[in-house]
Amino acid sequence: MPSRAQCEAVLRQLWPFLDGMISETQREAILVHFEQCADCESHFDFAKAFLEAIAESKPYLDVDDGLSEKVMAALASEGFGGKSA
Amino acid sequence: MMPSPNDDQQQRTERDQAFAATALPHLSTIARVAMALTGDAADTEDLVQETFLRAYRHWHTFQAGSDCKSWLATICRHTFAEQRRRQNRSVAVDDQELESLAAARTHNAARSKGVDDMYARLDLGPAIANAIRALEPHYRDVVLLVDVDGFSYEEVATSLDVPVGTVRSRLYRARRQLQEALVDFAVDAGYASPSYTLPPTSSERRNA
Numbered sequence: 001m002p003s004r005a006q007c008e009a010v011l012r013q014l015w016p017f018l019d020g021m022i023s024e025t026q027r028e029a030i031l032v033h034f035e036q037c038a039d040c041e042s043h044f045d046f047a048k049a050f051l052e053a054i055a056e057s058k059p060y061l062d063v064d065d066g067l068s069e070k071v072m073a074a075l076a077s078e079g080f081g082g083k084s085a
Numbered sequence: 086m087m088p089s090p091n092d093d094q095q096q097r098t099e100r101d102q103a104f105a106a107t108a109l110p111h112l113s114t115i116a117r118v119a120m121a122l123t124g125d126a127a128d129t130e131d132l133v134q135e136t137f138l139r140a141y142r143h144w145h146t147f148q149a150g151s152d153c154k155s156w157l158a159t160i161c162r163h164t165f166a167e168q169r170r171r172q173n174r175s176v177a178v179d180d181q182e183l184e185s186l187a188a189a190r191t192h193n194a195a196r197s198k199g200v201d202d203m204y205a206r207l208d209l210g211p212a213i214a215n216a217i218r219a220l221e222p223h224y225r226d227v228v229l230l231v232d233v234d235g236f237s238y239e240e241v242a243t244s245l246d247v248p249v250g251t252v253r254s255r256l257y258r259a260r261r262q263l264q265e266a267l268v269d270f271a272v273d274a275g276y277a278s279p280s281y282t283l284p285p286t287s288s289e290r291r292n293a
Contacts (some may be wrong), residue, residue, distance in 0.1 A: 010190045012182035015257050046192040049204035050264055052233045053213060060214035061233060062113035067130055071112060074134045075141055077251075082102055 002037050010040050014047055097121055104144050108137065111154045116236045117159050118244060121226030122165045132168070137163040155240065162244045181250075184257035191264040199277035200268060207276055209267060216266040224259035 002010075010033045016022045017030055034041040075081070112133070119132040147156055153206045195201040204211065217225055217233075226245070228232075231252070238256075242249040249283050271277070 006187065012185050014185035014188050014262065015181070016185070019238075021253075022097075040189075043189040043192045046195065046201060046204075046259075047188045047264075050260070050267070051232060053204050053209050053267075054228070054260075054263070057210045057213035057217070058113075058233050060210045061117070061229065062170065063116040067116060067133060068112055070130060071109075071134050071137050074138055078138055078141055079097070080104065080141055082098070082101070085141075 002033060005042050006033065007037060010037075011043060014044055017044065018051060021062055039050075100144060103149075104141055107147075107149075107153050108140055108144070108157060109139060111157050112137070115157050115161055116200065117226070117229045117234060118161050121222075121230060121241075121245060124222055132161060132165055135164050138210055139164060143226055154234070155236075158236070158240065158244060181253055181257050184254075187261045187265065191261065191268060194265075195268045195271075198268060198272050200271040203267070203271040207271065209270075212267060212270045212274075213263070216263050216270070219266070220259055220262060224255050224262065227252055227255040228257070228259040228263065234259070 010030050013022055013026060013030060017027065022030075034044075072080075089094060115136055116129060116133050119129040119136065120126070123129050123132055136157060140157055143160075147153065150251045192201060195203065217228060221226065230241045230244070231238065236244075238249050238252045245252070
């Protein structure tokens with residue numbers, strides 16, 4: 001059973017691990033820790049599910065039609081879509 | 086042989102089709118880049134329009150198959166830099182490892198409140214969008230650019246003219262605030278597991 005200090009050291013690397021911002025050696029050490037500590041792994045899984053949910057929220061954050069229309073009008077004045085500049 | 090008017094029209098049509106298929110789908114992403122740069126809705130509209138106009142005028146310099154999103158973001162940043170003097174914005178770098186630890190604590194809180202499976206059970210898209218919009222601008226912008234639009238830390242640091250460490254610090258802080266907001270949302274919306282007894286409300290906790 002890993003010590004609390006070992007778990008804390010792993011948990012301090014949660015975001016860097018999920019963002020792929022740690023070395024291969026660090027990554028492997030964390031994966032070995034997971035084999036002995038399901039609780040730490042569950043924290044990483046929860047955070048990973050969070051990041052996936054954030055990425056999937058993109059359609060709810062897109063710009064409204066108003067800006068899209070303005071950009072299209074500006075491009076049309078530049079000749080986009082067959083209109084002369 | 087001189088190109089005929091029909092050849093010229095054909096080239097323009099092909100150019101417009103390529104621009105529409107490759108550049109225009111990034112409109113929302115570039116709007117978020119612009120919002121992060123300007124911090125103002127009206128300035129954002131102007132910057133987005135100018136970005137796409139410049140992109141269209143210089144479409145012949147875009148290399149087919151390369152990363153159009155990054156190309157547009159670069160145009161947006163250069164345009165912004167021309168329009169305004171760069172501001173040196175300094176933000177204290179938080180302890181990034183502590184923010185990672187906080188993520189584990191948030192999971193424990195979700196577990197204790199019976200909503201730790203909320204990402205599997207619920208469509209949180211609208212709640213996430215609302216929570217992101219409620220963040221302070223410099224946290225909101227970074228989480229949008231990295232976690233929603235997929236820019237790298239380095240790209241965001243370059244765009245916002247801040248150190249990479251500041252991007253990371255803001256991102257982790259934003260994620261913690263979002264996680265906490267979503268746990269509260271799931272509990273308040275009554276999504277706790279049926280076997281779970283609801284905890285005191287936040288006002289009850291404050292009064293306890």
